[in-house]
Amino acid sequence: MGLGLLASRTLRSSSRIFHNNGPTTHFLRTITSTPDLNNADASASAVQQPDLPPRNPVGGARVHFPNPEDAIEVFVDGYPVKIPKGMTVLQACEVAGVDIPRFCYHSRLSIAGNCRMCLVEVEKSPKPVASCAMPALPGMKIKTDTPIAKKAREGVMEFLLMNHPLDCPICDQGGECDLQDQSMAFGSDRGRFTEMKRSVVDKNLGPLVKTVMTRCIQCTRCVRFASEVAGVEDLGMLGRGSGEEIGTYVEKLMTSELSGNVIDICPVGALTSKPFAFKARNWELKGTESIDVTDAVGSNIRIDSRGPEVMRVVPRLNEDINEEWISDKTRFFYDGLKRQRLNDPMLRGPDGRFKAVTWRDALAIVAEVMHQIKPEEIVGVAGKLSDAESMMALKDLLNKMGSNNIFCEGNGMHPNADLRSGYIMNTGISGLEKADAFLLVGTQPRVEAAMVNARIRKTVKATNAKVGYVGPAADFNYDHRHLGTDPKTLVEIAEGRHPFSSALKNAKNPVIIVGAGVFEREDKDAVFAAVETIGKNNNVVRPDWNGLNVLLLNGAQAAALDLGLVPESDKCIESAKFVYLMGADDVSLDKLPDDAFVVYQGHHGDRGVYRANVILPASAFTEKEGIYENTEGCAQITLPAVPTVGDARDDWKIIRALSEVAGVGLPYDSLGAIRSRIRTVAPNLLELDERQPATFSTSLRPEVSQKVSETPFTPAVENFYMTDAITRASKIMAQCSALLRK
Amino acid sequence: MASSLRRIATHSPQAAAWRSSLTPICRQFASDALVEIKPGEIGMVSGIPDEHLRRRVVIFSPARTASQQGSGKVGKWKINFMSTQKWENPLMGWTSTGDPYANVGDSALCFESEEAAKAFAEKHGWEYTVKKRHTPLLKIKSYADNFKWKGPPKTAE
């Protein structure tokens, strides 16, 4: 018996003075130490208590019963639970509210069963069983809290710690490390190992993931993540026994848009974030639960800040949107929030240079110019990152000035804002998992919406769904058939002349995803008409299934269309004399007349600023509260995590102030009031965290006489890592684009 | 060791008896003796500056840390004061704040249920919104899936 065990035994037996030995019920959900060996029969009789308090599944988990008849009952520590047949013992424990310690098991990866930390005792089984890999059988009596289970785990822990360095004080994982946590429960305070600890050469996985491979405990979570979720077979296990290493064999960067997630799934500090290395300790950070707006997925994130600075971004669970992953762009763009920020209102002088002015002066000038210009020559452009409130305010302001030329970049000049089903993802992101055939039209989900791509990949892997792709040559991490590059292919599929049409026809739940890049095409209506014909011929839209989807590109697009940001004339930029850019950097201003007056309101000195006459500094999405709607029509809210820089203000406040100075005061002066205004236009935007499906299907759309053109589809996103003002300002993203883009 | 001590504290009958003998006294002072508290009153009588009586807060249930398995802190409810009045103090580089609630929400207020958090916010007269809690979905997983036949091998393209 080890010294540590002996010591704890002594301590524990002294603590038994306070225990009464009668039937006590201990229901601690977490990893707990057990009553010691001598007490075993007392605890066994204790668990048979009749009036057991109800227990909740770990983390409030919901249990998915694919087939309600197939429920079985097992007993976890004497507590009966109903679980669907086929679940593992570990999952049964989870349903019973007992969190089993684990290293290799991850609920979203395949089961490896190689760490042995999850050992539990099962009645009538001679040895402890690895609960993660053992299917639960009806009537099984699982004991998670017995001396045998505890001793087994202590043994596993001792072996793991044998070769684990004593790095915790300098390890970035320290404080949020599973090994650290579990060694508090099962570790001994001294080891019996007297040899040298092994050491492993660190691997270079690229600019995002830092490796300290000596810390690795060979759980293979990262290997499974890379091959199952990310779809890059880069990582692997080399060697055997104590020579076992995780690596890429030949030095290779991990080129996946999801590589950052291995940082989270690594239970120890072997894989940590390179940009975050030694920047902060996680207990100093304040977490703000917010959402990501750098693409249209609206991944749920937690913004960790220290003082006035965003230190890192980590994912937050949302089964419907991003599960537990986020893309590398979401995770690492945050350093862009500190660079190139606009912090004072500025005015371009006659010499072409900007000089800082006060808010009062800046607003007065803008208001004055705005009044001198004919209403139809005023144009407003909402940027990619605009929230619903500010778009509402901008639209109201422009309408009060008499102009109706307002649009959101990325939506094109003829957006279809009438039928909501024509611009959102009707299937829903999690709904994609039910599909068995995909037709991707002009969209490269891998770069446009990495989380949606992860879902498609998951589906393809699980059900062998067929994927057909029409568009420019692109990178996919699952099997697909490249059907063609231009819309003519669509017509062929619609008319049933194409070999892929039979695949669609035979599919039970076919899904068609049209990229938002199509919005900018001349023949957009014809493309959508062709897609609809395909849909009609293949039963894509049924009462119980809607497989017609549009995959949007930017966080603001869906809300903008919901709010009716549609320009009155498509030539409005050409004839504009006054352009209000609200964070719009990617709208083409080449055709803008030279004498036009441009106001740029935004948070970064990006492309929009080059042409601006006045700059009004606004706050970024990490600094304000704003509603964003994602591509599947789910409205979510960002919460402020850090203060704004300099003199910047929230977008809607700037517009509200400008309206006052211009003498056309908007009738709201608080977020609550502006949201009631939104309620009159698009009430679905206020149903937060709840997907609002479109009510009418696209079949109501009028006939289109337009013909599809021969022009091939073009990629909508040139560089995955740099799509908007924040990511373009980020140094990490610049490194990534230099190193990781193939 | 710590956990067995904790167990004593929470589960030993002595402690329970002590607590139960104390509870009626507390009750009496808390609810029976005083008149009913109207929304916002607690805030007014507790000397909180006027500008902080009307605050917008968000009630939420923190998600599990993605990098940790432990669920001990999951399921609690917290109040986010959305306080951003912070700046770096030019003297030492430390963070200063102008908001008395800046550190209250994250570190000090923790509720067992959504209702408790709402009641607290109401008592203080804060205007609150509640964020939906996201919970995981447990689906059947099996070790045998690793060896499932997944169709004929794909030909490399």
Ligand code: SF4
């Ligand atoms: S690097 Fe981390 S995730 Fe990968 S096997 Fe080692 S411990 Fe597991």
Ligand code: FES
């Ligand atoms: S979690 Fe079961 S063996 Fe690793």
